[in-house]
Amino acid sequence: MKLSADWLEVLRCPHCRGLFREEKQALCCLSCGRRYPVREGLPDLVPESGKLPGRRHPDH
Ligand SMILES: [Zn+2]
DSSP: OOOOHHHHHHOOOTTTOOOEEEOSSEEEETTTOOEEEEETTEEOOOOTTOOSTTSSOOOO
16 A cells, blocks of 8 residues: 655654655654554554553553
8 A cells, every 4th residue: 555645745753753765564764764664554653662642551
């Protein structure tokens, strides 16, 4: 599944705010080289630790 080019213009790497390059199943940061998987056409930019509320990470 191809991402629209618009994605690449508005998205920034959450780690270093770099620009992305599109790969087959991922976005690859041009600055730090991190890759973020694209699932069902939507890039998953959540870092591995998963800081989003609602995740299975009870915060004590
Ligand atoms: Zn980056």
